[in-house]
Amino acid sequence: MKKIVAITSCSTGIAHTYMAAEGLEMAAKELGYNIKVETQGSIGAENQLTAEDIAAADAVVIAASTTVKKERFVGKKLLEVDVNDAIEDGKGLLKRSLDAPIYNNGEAKTEKVETSKTGIYAHLMTGVSYMIPFVVAGGLCIALAFAFGGINSEGDLAGALNEFGGLAMGLMWPILGGYVAYSIADRPGLVPGMLAGMLMSSMNGGFLGTLLGGFVAGYTIIGLKKIIKLPQSFSGLMPILILPVLSVLITGFVMKFVVGIPITALNEAIMDWLNSLSGMNSIVLGLILGAMMAIDLAGPIGKAAYFFGVASLTSLGTGETSTVMGAVMITGMVPPLAMALSSTILNKKLYSAEEQEAGKSAWVLGLSFISEGAIPFAAADPIRVLASVTIGSAITGALSMAFNCGIAVPHGGFFVFLIPGAVSNVLLYVVALAVGTVVSGLLVTALKMQAVKKNAKA
Known part of the structure; x- marks a missing residue:
């Protein structure tokens, strides 16, 4: 019996993630395959794949619209597709995975073509997937504040709920910027990405400004890694000192004085236009x-x-x-x-x-x-x-x-x-x-x- 392991993940981590997992499980049952699916949803990874699961698998399927780390699948046949493909054609994916190329940590290509468009969309969706819970939690806390204290959130309980909601909503911008950068450059991208999000929040740069800030931060880290080469004895300084400081300086100055000003002006113009609409x-x-x-x-x-x-x-x-x-x-x-x-x-x-x-x-x-x-x-x-x-x-x-x-x-x-x-x-x-x-x-x-x-x- 063929054994497949899979990961499903969508931008919100709610519906598509679990529907794709169900689609693959049903397809495996029809084909007579054995499958284990790890879902990377809004509450974290569930039904996690073990090293034994991966070692015993004939192939790996990753159906995701976000960035999924693939290092643990080195040496395995790997098919990487969009999450919707698993919902629409689970049987076809499982069959194709058995003929997929061997994954070798980026040296061998998987079936998924890594075009700039695909990469940009995956980075964006990774940021959005981490951002949405903050939006939802913040929005509902504010709604509860209205329920307990009216539209002006009067009273201690309503005031506290409104404060919690406002803080959660305020965090959505640094989270978006940070995790777009994280998708591009892994953990080193979090610091400059979150800084970019905070800057855009204070400058009223909004979603577009924060998104651009995340990309600036992520690719700044990638560039610094390529340019800076240290002796092995000093390599420990890169993640804790050199990359954080230089990336914060570069991203901060670019966002504040180059990108931020026109983006803020554009964002304010759009909001003014929206507010002026009538009839x-x-x-x-x-x-x-x-x-x-x-x-x-x-x-x-x-x-x-x-x-x-x-x-x-x-x-x-x-x-x-x-x-x-x-x-x-x-x-x-x-x-x-x-x-x-x-x-x-x-x-x-x-x-x-x-x-x-x-x-x-x-x-x-x-x-x-x-x-x-x-x-x-x-x-x-x-x-x-x-x-x-x-x-x-x-x-x-x-x-x-x-x-x-x-x-x-x-x-x-x-x-x-x-x-x-x-x-x-x-x-x-x-x-x-x-x-x-x-x-x-x-x-x-x-x-x-x-x-x-x-x-x-x-």
């Missing part, structure tokens, strides 16, 4: 953001829209609501809710038993603002599902903006709606969500019924 312009923006949130179900396009919303929120004062963040959150809820509606209520017969079970989970995932809940349906029928949920999400985004609905926190989904002061125009917000969900649910059901009729005639 038809804001509706069009909501339409675009809604489509972006649904088109790849929390992939790169959805992440771009999400952090656009977070940036609009962080530019406001405590207790203020952002209509942009409001549109982003509610449109991200539509895809799983629409698929849940279609697969569990409108027409169960159009879906397999597994999809019907996934539909039950999609209700909870959708209400929790986890767009990935629609992925099992999109993987089985991408054109009809993605087209349908994109249209419904775009409508919801436009309605949310038209109703001037705003939200004061960056995560939490429907559960935030229940907190006084966290959402402005909350009843209309619910209406916008319901309309988009019903439109998408009806549309995908109609398209699937039409496909069934065509197949029956054929």
Whole structure:
């Protein structure tokens, strides 16, 4: 019996990570292979691979959109792909892994082509995966502060919760910069990367500035390692003295006096433009953001829209609501809710038993603002599902903006709606969500019924 070991990891460490693991396990069962999958999710590595597991394996599969350290797999056949590939074609991946090249710590190429685009995306997603828990924890602490003390967080308990939330949200920038640099240059990148994030936070450089700072920091470390060559007896000074000091100086000066100034100006101009939007312009923006949130179900396009919303929120004062963040959150809820509606209520017969079970989970995932809940349906029928949920999400985004609905926190989904002061125009917000969900649910059901009729005639 063939034995495979695998690692799955996605940018948020929530849905894709575990769906990819499940996809590989199901594929192995169908093929008669033995498999062990280590998931590197938001709570850390689970079901960790031991040295014995790796030694006994015929091949290794890494399905990840973040950077995964591969040193322990030297000498093994290694296939490295995006996390979505394991969800969409687990059987194909396992078969291909048996013919993959031997990994030799970078000297031999794996099947994954390391283009600059792939590398940049992996570094970005690594930073995002570490950043998102800070955003979520901070946002929900602030929401709880509203619940206990009103929109102004009055009282000791509410004040403390608001302080905790603000600190957690403030840490997201150094964490993003630090772990982008860590993905590029390993541990030495953390210090200059976090410094870059703190600088961009103080300069109002936002997500874009912090992201650039992480890349500057990481590649500064790479450059210093290539340039500075010390005798063996002094090599211990590199990680504790030379690299930290020089990288902080170089990254700090570049970010403060070269990159930071134009990035800050650009970020402030974007925020001013967002705040000035009204009427038809804001509706069009909501339409675009809604489509972006649904088109790849929390992939790169959805992440771009999400952090656009977070940036609009962080530019406001405590207790203020952002209509942009409001549109982003509610449109991200539509895809799983629409698929849940279609697969569990409108027409169960159009879906397999597994999809019907996934539909039950999609209700909870959708209400929790986890767009990935629609992925099992999109993987089985991408054109009809993605087209349908994109249209419904775009409508919801436009309605949310038209109703001037705003939200004061960056995560939490429907559960935030229940907190006084966290959402402005909350009843209309619910209406916008319901309309988009019903439109998408009806549309995908109609398209699937039409496909069934065509197949029956054929």
